[in-house]
Amino acid sequence: MFSPRFFGPAGFGPLRMFDELSRMRRNMDRLMETYGDRPAYAPSAGVFPAINVSESDSHYTLRAELPGVGVNDLDITATGRNLTISGERKLATEDASARYHRREREGGRFSRALAMPGDIDADRIEARMANGILTLKILKAESAKPRRIPIGS
Amino acid sequence: MTETTSNEMKVQEKKEVAAPAEQTRPGVLFSPDVDIFETDRQITLLADLPGVTPDQLTIDLRDDVLTITGDVPSAAGPEEKALFTEYETGRYYRQFTLSEVIDQARIEAQLKDGVLRLNLPKVAKATPRTITVNAG
Numbered sequence: 001m002f003s004p005r006f007f008g009p010a011g012f013g014p015l016r017m018f019d020e021l022s023r024m025r026r027n028m029d030r031l032m033e034t035y036g037d038r039p040a041y042a043p044s045a046g047v048f049p050a051i052n053v054s055e056s057d058s059h060y061t062l063r064a065e066l067p068g069v070g071v072n073d074l075d076i077t078a079t080g081r082n083l084t085i086s087g088e089r090k091l092a093t094e095d096a097s098a099r100y101h102r103r104e105r106e107g108g109r110f111s112r113a114l115a116m117p118g119d120i121d122a123d124r125i126e127a128r129m130a131n132g133i134l135t136l137k138i139l140k141a142e143s144a145k146p147r148r149i150p151i152g153s
Numbered sequence: 154m155t156e157t158t159s160n161e162m163k164v165q166e167k168k169e170v171a172a173p174a175e176q177t178r179p180g181v182l183f184s185p186d187v188d189i190f191e192t193d194r195q196i197t198l199l200a201d202l203p204g205v206t207p208d209q210l211t212i213d214l215r216d217d218v219l220t221i222t223g224d225v226p227s228a229a230g231p232e233e234k235a236l237f238t239e240y241e242t243g244r245y246y247r248q249f250t251l252s253e254v255i256d257q258a259r260i261e262a263q264l265k266d267g268v269l270r271l272n273l274p275k276v277a278k279a280t281p282r283t284i285t286v287n288a289g
Contacts, residue, residue: 047164047239048164048165050167050239050240051237051239051240052229052235052237052238052239052240053235053236053237054229054233054234054235054236055233055234055236056230056232056233056234057232060236061229061230061233063228065167065203065204065240065267066203066267067201067202067203067266067267067268068201068266068267068268069266070266091188094190094197095190095192097192097193098190098191098192098197099190099191099192100188100189100190101189101190101191102187102188102189103188104165104186104187104188105186105187105188105199105201106163106164106165106186108161108163109161110161117236129266131203131204131205131206131264131266131267132201132202132203132204132205132266132267132268133203133204133228133267135228
């Protein structure tokens with residue numbers, strides 16, 4: 001018996017293949033462009049919101065671009081070292097008589113889950129929303145913090 | 154299939170653009186996503202500018218060319234080490250040519266949650282006047 005799954009994930013048709021290839025080529029182009037102290041840029045590959053994660057000795061900091069998303073339309077949950085950011089971006093309905101010249105902004109529901117590389121203190125996550133950027137300050141669990149090892153002589 | 158789930162957000166990547174002129178400031182230039190619509194009275198422009206604060210936003214209208222520029226400084230502190238980077242920050246830049254005459258005095262701009270809302274009221278059509286000709 002053949003199951004459809006045998007042929008790979010749903011939607012992996014020629015079109016998807018082409019998208020994948022053109023994306024790879026664009027990524028390569030970008031890699032070539034990387035220079036100086038500009039960090040290597042990993043394109044979000046079709047996810048919303050785009051997220052940046054950085055770490056310091058005591059914290060992970062997660063930033064996400066969420067323009068026009070209200071605090072009440074956003075839901076953040078932490079389970080173990082996994083974080084889920086979900087919500088809905090609502091675009092206001094405008095005057096019915098309005099004629100559109102450009103319509104590039106997108107609205108709708110979104111959800112992203114990602115795992116922090118180390119253990120986190122889920123009770124002490126600080127979330128802030130300012131100018132359309134969500135910032136999460138995530139305290140590392142004691143076990144994930146770097147420790148200086150004294151060397152005996 | 155993603156198409157079957159209703160009103161799931163369609164994803165767009167941040168669009169990097171080439172600089173219109175040589176830049177004196179290092180950094181990447183991005184083209185913000187916009188909605189532009191028009192009613193009888195005004196043109197409204199909505200632009201996604203995440204990370205731009207009101208003092209970093211410049212809106213310029215001259216000779217029917219509207220220019221929006223917004224700078225986003227890097228948010229990361231010096232002690233932070235990037236683990237992964239899906240978006241970059243830099244300058245948002247976009248220009249539009251307006252075909253309507255805009256009443257410059259009544260332009261309103263509001264920046265909220267990283268979205269700019271710009272109301273550009275049209276100049277009221279000149280009211281027709283009859284000119285009486287006096288016989289001389």
